Amino acid sequence: QQPVQSPQAVILREGEDAVINCSSSKALYSVHWYRQKHGEAPVFLMILLKGGEQKGHDKISASFNEKKQQSSLYLTASQLSYSGTYFCGTDVKAAGNKLTFGGGTRVLVKP
Amino acid sequence: NAGVTQTPKFQVLKTGQSMTLQCAQDMNHEYMSWYRQDPGMGLRLIHYSVGAGITDQGEVPNGYNVSRSTTEDFPLRLLSAAPSQTSVYFCASSSWQGDSPLHFGNGTRLTVT
Numbered sequence: 001q002q003p004v005q006s007p008q009a010v011i012l013r014e015g016e017d018a019v020i021n022c023s024s025s026k027a028l029y030s031v032h033w034y035r036q037k038h039g040e041a042p043v044f045l046m047i048l049l050k051g052g053e054q055k056g057h058d059k060i061s062a063s064f065n066e067k068k069q070q071s072s073l074y075l076t077a078s079q080l081s082y083s084g085t086y087f088c089g090t091d092v093k094a095a096g097n098k099l100t101f102g103g104g105t106r107v108l109v110k111p
Numbered sequence: 112n113a114g115v116t117q118t119p120k121f122q123v124l125k126t127g128q129s130m131t132l133q134c135a136q137d138m139n140h141e142y143m144s145w146y147r148q149d150p151g152m153g154l155r156l157i158h159y160s161v162g163a164g165i166t167d168q169g170e171v172p173n174g175y176n177v178s179r180s181t182t183e184d185f186p187l188r189l190l191s192a193a194p195s196q197t198s199v200y201f202c203a204s205s206s207w208q209g210d211s212p213l214h215f216g217n218g219t220r221l222t223v224t
Contacts, residue, residue: 044212097205101153
């Protein structure tokens with residue numbers, strides 16, 4: 001079952017903040033976040049692991065609530081380059097990367 | 112390094128035709144996978160492989176076959192194309208560890224008429 005992302009879309013002015021949420025009904029080992037610009041491939045942003053470890057982007061932060069199986073991605077002081085569709089991918093095992101992706105959140109940052 | 116290379120970039124097929132989408136990676140990654148992305152939607156896993164000679168089904172495997180004879184290559188075969196298989200197909204690879212990011216190819220846009 002795929003994770004549920006919210007909101008489905010958000011419009012920001014440059015410099016504003018936003019939060020994107022990802023919720024799963026299964027116990028998770030990791031949550032990945034990717035950004036996809038129109039007509040391009042998804043690009044890795046962050047991995048959050050069970051136990052609190054994080055890896056990835058130094059200007060975008062995220063959290064992982066293991067008890068609730070929820071993750072949030074924080075876009076702080078947004079830049080025009082943050083525009084795109086954000087996907088969370090969830091993995092229930094500690095080996096391999098058999099990710100199940102959410103439906104995506106479209107982000108538009110305006111000047 | 113080229114990363115993950117997919118060919119072709121675009122393809123138009125007629126219903127019933129077969130074809131193979133190619134995927135190659137030069138990062139010595141054990142794990143490779145195929146996803147399809149339909150307009151306005153997320154990525155759905157078709158098949159994946161955890162190493163040469165080992166493949167398994169994902170969420171939407173029907174109508175597709177894969178093989179993994181080498182670490183580098185992971186082709187996706189459409190057996191008899193249907194309009195429902197019109198989509199963008201992404202190949203991705205990663206190292207085996209569960210804390211490794213997926214590296215995606217640039218995608219193949221397939222239209223079945």
